[in-house]
Amino acid sequence: MAEKSGKAFDFKLFRRLITYTNPYRLTFYFVAFSAILLSIFAVLRPYLLQQTIDKTIIPKDNELLIFFISSMVGVLLLEVISQFLFIYFANWLGQGVIRDLRIKLFEHMLGFKKQYYDQSAVGRLVTRAVSDIETIASIFSQGLFMIISDLLKMLVILGYMLYQSWQLTVLVLAVLPLIVYATRVFQKKMKAAFEEVRTQVSNLNSFVQERITGMKIVQLFTREETEYSTFKEINEKHKKGWIKTVWYNSIFFPIAEMSSSVAIGLIVWFGGLKAAQGDVITLGVVIAFIELAQMLFRPLRQIADKFNTLQMGMVAANRVFAILDTESKIENNGELMLDSVKGKIKFENVRFSYIKDEEVLKGISFDVEAGETVAIVGATGAGKSTIVNLLSRFYEINNGVISIDNTDIKDVELNSLRSHIAVVLQDVFLFADTILNNITLNNPHILEENVHKAAKEIGIHDFIMSLPGGYEYNVKERGAMLSSGQRQLLSFLRAYVANPGILVLDEATSSIDSHSEQLIQDATNKITRGRTSIVIAHRLATIRNADKIIVMDQGEIVEQGNHNELLEINDGYYRSLYEVQFATVTE
Structure with a gap:
């Protein structure tokens, strides 16, 4: 320094x-x-x-x-x-x-x-x-x-x-x-x-x-x-x-x-x-x-x-x-370049803390099979989003191993690893640029005709074309010219055209209107098909069809199973969450 x-x-x-x-x-x-x-x-x-x-x-x-x-x-x-x-x-x-x-x-x-x-x-x-x-x-x-x-x-x-x-x-x-x-x-x-x-x-x-x-x-x-x-x-x-x-x-x-x-x-x-x-x-x-x-x-x-x-x-x-002089880089010592990713994910006794001696993840372990859709639920601060950040190596874990296709992610070159993982966040960030450039992020390998085709496949082409200039419409700083639902739809398209082996949806359907939610739900069904997907959601209705649901509480996994299996657990954490949400909707 x-x-x-x-x-x-x-x-x-x-x-x-x-x-x-x-x-x-x-x-x-x-x-x-x-x-x-x-x-x-x-x-x-x-x-x-x-x-x-x-x-x-x-x-x-x-x-x-x-x-x-x-x-x-x-x-x-x-x-x-x-x-x-x-x-x-x-x-x-x-x-x-x-x-x-x-x-x-x-x-x-x-x-x-x-x-x-x-x-x-x-x-x-x-x-x-x-x-x-x-x-x-x-x-x-x-x-x-x-x-x-x-x-x-x-x-x-x-x-x-x-x-x-x-x-x-x-x-x-x-x-x-x-x-x-x-x-x-x-x-x-x-x-x-x-x-x-x-x-x-x-x-x-x-x-x-x-x-x-x-x-x-x-x-x-x-x-x-x-x-x-x-x-x-x-x-x-x-x-x-x-x-x-x-x-x-x-x-x-x-x-x-x-x-x-x-x-x-x-x-x-x-x-x-x-x-x-x-x-x-x-x-x-x-x-x-x-x-x-x-x-x-x-x-x-x-x-x-x-x-x-x-x-x-x-x-x-x-x-x-x-x-x-500040040394604050993720060590990129991995030499393995991934040509493709099947999508098998494994967390083994992973511990992590943002602040020393204050663990956010307390030795969690779980498996995600290739092509599976796995949902992670839990209260705010349970450690759900932390799992996403660690999978993309935005932070270094304290202990344990995270592997993709049976390979420790530390052995994979960092850019190669992240190129096979697409993340759709709740707070979508858009640059003050055209819709096309926000979707491709100026990647020369993503052609405009491919963007149009992908937009039609997930059902948002008509929405984009309704805007002045269509794909050349400038969304201004942070996408201020669009609604939150519209920004979310563009983030789905951005993830879809990247053709990732692993897809992560982090609270992607929260704080949006019902019309946008239906479009996003349709887009979700399309882009998760055939690829490993991790879905983090508060609203349990959006993840009922997940192959596996991981329930977290205070940095630990307390339950695992599909929707029906978890509902059968008496006094279960997931069942109580579901009943509270169901009762609220009914009321």
Whole structure:
């Protein structure tokens, strides 16, 4: 895990980030070369100005004046071209790095256990993958190379100043320690401030994302005022985080400006006296030193400003690398690739807990024969849905063995395993895309004509064609344009076209209207025919015809058998459930 560092600059983190420039070495070196050119051109301008004053203006040599002016124009053009190339390719490099980094981050997140997402706020993950990575780009476009360029300028300027007049250079350097010390303090304070800013940005994103997603609940329970007040508090913390950075900037930059003015005043005073006395310090040298001093102090101010950008990028990089360093993947050591699945399932003494020492499944064992339809019933929290999650290896079991066709699922390559299992959930998730793309999930092996054929077979083709655009109808975010029953029907079609060896229906018929339920019941009969099916249901009427019913209570299997067998058990758990539901329906 990337750790929070109290240092003003984390070189270890920086070295790790720089490794992402390896594919762009030529661009990296070109940008560095452009920075060197800019530092040289920065000194040429004051030099030419000095020569113009001392050799053409004072002696009144018009021909030489034209030469020096032309030289300054030429240097200015070269500097402009170098500046353009420097800025363009520095930004190009930054965008290339964050593109690669974002791809790596997203690929890493795709492999996380479901448990990781259970415990992580979506808003924070979105912040890491989008805005934090975008902030990292500024390290290259506005931070690192700008700082290198400014440091090179300062070194070249100091060398030239010493060459021209050590006395005036000493005067300038006398002021320098103050601004260097202020810069150092400023860097440390700004690092802490930017860490606070990024934390508050994550909190704000997370809060807004959750409230917009759950706006229906907010409005149903009239929580608008409460959520508004909470938002104001979070937004205020966000503002205070930024105010800290403004406060440090408002202190530092006046100090830097004052130091520069003091240095220029000393140059004018001492250099002017020497020039008036006819010393080796000429008027041209004094004018050049005024410009050189400004050029020396300006990079210091800019370095501090660019260091702010660099710090924000480093803080963002630290957060992104924290996710990249997170080990939360299901071990995919299986090498067996399944061409087909008959569908025999076996759970042997399986134990599992989401939280350590709080078992959800307490050593359950059962068999499902190939082609059988097995129903799992029980109260909420009995462990029914957990069985589905473990079968697809979204979580790792604590003990026991789960096998398909007499093969431990840990020995099967993960994607191969999941490709033979289709799950229809109660809470159907649809992307903001067309119906066709939501059904095929952009799988090129599933042809549109096959989707049409499957829809007709399970009786939902007419429903889809009744929508504007038919299969090209955009269902919007989370399928908001469809009813819950319609979304459920599409999830059945999505499972059916995948042609799985094992089908799981997890509360697939709950919370829908009677018309949709009849369509879904017909679809269920069609897609479960000839394949192993596991049906989890609260409504027992939907699973009366199952080959086997497994009754669970508090993580244990308490009864097994078909519908009639279970009803014959006096004081049986299933019989009591059935009688309660039957009595409710009758009433």
